[in-house]
Amino acid sequence: xxxxxxxxxxxxxxxxxxxxxxxxxxxxxxxxxxxxxxxxxxxxxxxxxxxxxxxxxxxxxxxxxxxxxxxxxxxxxxxxxxxxxxxxxxxxxxxxxxxxxxxxxxxxxxxxxxxxxxxxxxxxxxxxxxxxxxxxxxxxxxxxxxxxxxxxxxxxxxxxxxxxxxxxxxxxxxxxxxxxxxxxxxxxxxxxxxxxxxxxxxxxxxxxxxxxxxxxxxxxxxxxxxxxxxxxxxxxxxxxxxxxxxxxxxxxxxxxxxxxxxxxxxxxxxxxxxxxxxxxxxxxxxxxxxxxxxxxxxxxxxxxxxxxxxxxxxxxxxxxxxxxxxxxxxxxxxxxxxxxxxxxxxxxxxxxxxxxxxxxxxxxxxxxxxxxxxxxxxxxxxxxxxxxxxxxxxxxxxxxxxxxxxxxxxxxxxxxxxxxxxxxxxxxxxxxxxxxxxxxxxxxxxxxxxxxxxxxxxxxxxxxxxxxxxxxxxxxxxxxxxxxxxxxxxxxxxxxxxxxxxxxxxxxxxxxxxxxxxxxxxxxxxxxxxxxxxxxxxxxxxxxxxxxxxxxxxxxxxxxxxxxxxxxxxxxxxxxxxxxxxxxxxxxxxxxxxxxxxxxxxxxxxxxxxxxxxxxxxxxxxxxxxxxxxxxxxxxxxxxxxxxxxxxxxxxxxxxxxxxxxxxxxxxxxxxxxxxxxxxxxxxxxxxxxxxxxxxx
DNA sequence: ATAGGGTTAG
Numbered sequence: 001x002x003x004x005x006x007x008x009x010x011x012x013x014x015x016x017x018x019x020x021x022x023x024x025x026x027x028x029x030x031x032x033x034x035x036x037x038x039x040x041x042x043x044x045x046x047x048x049x050x051x052x053x054x055x056x057x058x059x060x061x062x063x064x065x066x067x068x069x070x071x072x073x074x075x076x077x078x079x080x081x082x083x084x085x086x087x088x089x090x091x092x093x094x095x096x097x098x099x100x101x102x103x104x105x106x107x108x109x110x111x112x113x114x115x116x117x118x119x120x121x122x123x124x125x126x127x128x129x130x131x132x133x134x135x136x137x138x139x140x141x142x143x144x145x146x147x148x149x150x151x152x153x154x155x156x157x158x159x160x161x162x163x164x165x166x167x168x169x170x171x172x173x174x175x176x177x178x179x180x181x182x183x184x185x186x187x188x189x190x191x192x193x194x195x196x197x198x199x200x201x202x203x204x205x206x207x208x209x210x211x212x213x214x215x216x217x218x219x220x221x222x223x224x225x226x227x228x229x230x231x232x233x234x235x236x237x238x239x240x241x242x243x244x245x246x247x248x249x250x251x252x253x254x255x256x257x258x259x260x261x262x263x264x265x266x267x268x269x270x271x272x273x274x275x276x277x278x279x280x281x282x283x284x285x286x287x288x289x290x291x292x293x294x295x296x297x298x299x300x301x302x303x304x305x306x307x308x309x310x311x312x313x314x315x316x317x318x319x320x321x322x323x324x325x326x327x328x329x330x331x332x333x334x335x336x337x338x339x340x341x342x343x344x345x346x347x348x349x350x351x352x353x354x355x356x357x358x359x360x361x362x363x364x365x366x367x368x369x370x371x372x373x374x375x376x377x378x379x380x381x382x383x384x385x386x387x388x389x390x391x392x393x394x395x396x397x398x399x400x401x402x403x404x405x406x407x408x409x410x411x412x413x414x415x416x417x418x419x420x421x422x423x424x425x426x427x428x429x430x431x432x433x434x435x436x437x438x439x440x441x442x443x444x445x446x447x448x449x450x451x452x453x454x455x456x457x458x459x460x461x462x463x464x465x466x467x468x469x470x471x472x473x474x475x476x477x478x479x480x481x482x483x484x485x486x487x488x489x490x491x492x493x494x495x496x497x498x499x500x501x502x503x504x505x506x507x508x509x510x511x512x513x514x515x516x517x518x519x520x521x522x523x524x525x526x527x528x529x530x531x532x533x534x535x536x537x538x539x540x541x542x543x544x545x546x547x548x549x550x551x552x553x554x555x556x557x558x559x560x561x562x563x564x565x566x567x568x569x570x571x572x573x574x575x576x577x578x579x580x581x582x583x584x585x586x587x588x589x590x591x592x593x594x595x596x597x598x599x600x601x602x603x604x605x606x607x608x609x610x611x612x613x614x615x616x617x618x619x620x621x622x623x624x625x626x627x628x629x630x631x632x633x634x635x636x637x638x639x640x641x642x643x644x645x646x647x648x649x650x651x652x653x654x655x656x657x658x659x660x661x662x663x664x665x666x667x668x669x670x671x672x673x674x675x676x677x678x679x680x681x682x683x684x685x686x687x688x689x690x691x692x693x694x695x696x697x
Numbered sequence: 698a699t700a701g702g703g704t705t706a707g
Contacts, residue, residue: 112698139698146699170699177700201700208701232701239702260702267703294703329704336706364705371706396706427707463707 041067054080054088061095070101081109086117086387108137115144118388124153139167146175166194173199177206182215197223201230208237232260239268244277259289266292270299288319294326301334309334310343323354325362332365341373348382358387364396371400391422399431407439426458433467437474445471462490466499473503478512494524498533505537513537525557 047060057080064073077099081092096102096110107130114123127133127141138161145154158164158172169192176185185206189199200223207216220226220234231254238247251257251265262285269278278299282292293316300309313331317323328351335344348357348366356362363386370379383389383397394417401410414432417424424432429452436445449468452458465488472481481500485492497516504513517534520527535550 108698115698136698141698143698165698167699172699174699196699198700203700205700227700229701234701236701258702263702265702289702291703296703298704324704326704333705361705366705368706390705392706399706430707 054091058091058095074099074101074103074106078103078105078109081106081113084113084117086119089113089117089119089122104134108134108140111137112140115140115147118148120144120148120150135161135163135165135168138162139165139171142168142175143171146171146178149179151175151179151181166192166196166199169194170196170198170202174202174206177202178209180210182206182210182212197225197227197230200224200226201233204230204237205233208233208240211241213237213241213243228254228256228258228261232258232264235261235268236264239264239271242268242272244268244272244274259285259287259292263289263291263295266295266299270295270302273303275299275303275305288321290316290321290324290327293319293321294324294330297327297330297334301330301337304337306334306338306340323350325356325359328354328356329361329365332362332369336365336369336372339373341369341375344369344373357382357385360386360388360390360393363387364390364392367393367400368396371396371403374404376400376404376406389420389422391425391428394420394422395425395427395431398428398435402431402435402438405438407435407437407441410435411439411441411444424452424456424458426461426464429456429458430463430467433464433471437467437471440475442471442475442477462488462493462496465490466492466496469496470499470503473500474506476503476507478503478507478509482512494520494527494530497523498530501530501533501537505533508541510537510541510543 041063043056043059044063047056057076060076061073061080064070064076077092077095080088081096084092092110092113096106099106107126111123111126114120114126123141123144127137138157142154142157142161145151145157154172154175158168161168169188173185173188173192176182176188185203189195189203192199200219204216204220204223207213207219216234216237220230223230231250235247235250235254238244238250247265247268251261254261262281266278266281266285269275269281278296282288282296285292293312297309297312297316300306300312310331313323313327313334316327328347332344332347335341335347344366351357351362351366357366363382367379367382367386370376370382379397379400383393386393394413398410398413398417401407401413410431414424414428414435417428429448432448433445436442436448445468449460449464452460452464465484468484469481469492472478472484478500481503485496485500497520501513501516501520504510504516513534514537517530517537520530524530531550531553535547538547538550
């Protein structure tokens with residue numbers, strides 16, 4: 001959508017001439033404003049084939065045509081079609097159809113433009129529209145199918161080819177190798193008349209990607225004349241298996257290292273948790289490229305060092321390295337993990353400027369960020385902006401809706417997904433079942449569960465059974481839930497019992513809840529979530545002292561809270577909550593928050609807060625209660641103090657003192673009326689409503 | 698037109 005928009009803007013500022021080819025000498029008529037010949041000729045002088053502006057290409061072509069220089073126009077077109085970006089492919093096609101003169105290069109160029117932009121169906125249609133294609137075209141089409149993992153189609157192209165060169169062989173070998181069919185890849189490799197370095201490397205890489213390190217190494221060792229790509233493929237293999245010692249050995253041993261070698265090692269160290277090693281390599285490498293930067297941003301982010309990740313994002317620009325899709329993606333992902341909505345929005349603005357928001361990876365990260373921050377409307381918009389939605393896009397949107405209590409919407413998206421030809425995977429079904437659970441749609445959920453194998457070939461895993469236990473349990477069918485647990489082909493794990501415990505809590509079955517909790521404690525003695533759930537179970541049935549005991553026991557056993565879920569993680573849209581709707585995940589979190597606080601205060605010897613009744617209270621009253629409890633928490637921790645009568649949202653300039661770090665690592669953000677506290681000590685201060693990263697820009 | 702490095706959800 002963004003691309004089209006940009007195109008429209010370009011059109012309106014600079015009209016594209018249309019050509020009438022019917023007359024012998026091409027005449028040009030203009031869609032709107034008239035541009036003089038001399039003006040166009042002047043523009044042609046400034047035209048360069050490195051130009052990314054489609055309008056300039058069009059002018060170049062039409063000016064040549066007007067001057068009767070069909071050959072020149074053809075040359076321009078052929079250069080253009082080969083490098084068309086997705087937004088311009090249709091433009092290229094339009095001109096292509098009007099060209100009076102086409103040669104093999106034009107046809108190939110258009111075909112390649114389709115293939116490169118993932119439009120394999122268009123490529124196929126074009127290919128079928130004529131007979132005499134060159135070898136390059138055959139190879140190109142086959143490569144397109146391989147990239148789309150459509151092996152059968154690729155093979156049929158390969159079999160139908162009139163002649164084959166080594167590229168044809170290598171392409172089909174790569175196809176099998178990258179799709180786990182190493183036997184066939186090997187057969188073709190041996191059958192191939194020419195085994196060049198591409199073929200050898202494709203085999204090494206194939207074994208690596210299929211986790212067969214020994215086979216990869218044996219091919220690698222037997223390989224004549226290796227180049228750096230081969231070395232890098234082998235190093236990547238060790239990196240994947242977290243064998244950094246072996247990777248390092250090869251890295252030191254290889255005759256000449258290129259940027260890829262360094263980047264592979266950096267990523268390897270970062271993903272194995274050795275972020276300092278990664279940094280060391282990054283600092284010492286001879287020439288960093290944009291991928292090195294992205295790798296570092298991702299590395300810091302994945303190791304919980306959000307601030308450093310964002311610093312690197314900023315530093316990257318200072319180093320004159322242009323921000324690319326990948327760096328945006330990583331930075332957005334970082335924002336997700338710390339629920340930094342304001343910063344995320346700033347990034348959103350910037351990537352719209354860069355025209356990146358329609359990309360799949362970036363779009364998915366943006367969508368996830370909005371979901372994580374509870375901005376479901378913005379999430380939906382981001383979702384719609386993604387041009388080629390993949391399974392992750394759909395899963396994230398469905399999960400986002402389900403998680404925020406919009407079960408019906410989640411299912412609507414799922415129905416839509418089915419019509420697009422993107423196959424739902426097991427993660428999709430988890431979200432779909434969760435959506436049914438939240439919407440109370442037991443029958444529909446069961447239908448999905450029992451038909452997912454038939455419809456999509458997805459075998460139910462334990463996690464799906466756990467969803468079903470949750471679905472039945474939430475709907476009050478505790479008997480059925482237990483029966484399912486007895487009869488399912490897996491042993492229930494702590495999460496399954498947790499679903500039963502949660503259901504018991506909602507429906508006030510203390511006995512069953514206790515039983516489930518007992519089993520969970522045996523399985524996972526340090527599972528903090530279960531202590532909390534059991535405590536909530538007691539609290540729900542009014543057994544406050546038992547609830548308190550659970551908390552104490554948890555503390556005495558030295559159970560650590562799950563990082564990232566410290567105390568409260570609520571989103572910023574409290575006004576959308578339905579009061580008393582216990583199925584709403586936010587309501588759940590508010591309960592947790594208030595109960596935790598209440599107990600904490602009691603344990604710390606503060607005057608007990610009032611018993612919380614959230615059902616049927618007015619919005620205003622709810623806010624008041626939240627404010628009341630927040631104040632108590634503030635006093636208890638000495639972190640912040642809210643003067644009586646002031647709404648919470650006016651709190652600003654919080655500073656977390658050293659003493660509080662053990663209890664709550666820091667306060668990350670204040671959004672609206674709610675406080676988000678997070679277990680992370682990276683940021684030391686914040687201003688209300690925005691995080692300190694704003695200073696970066 | 699073929700081989701290697703970074704990025705997305707849970």
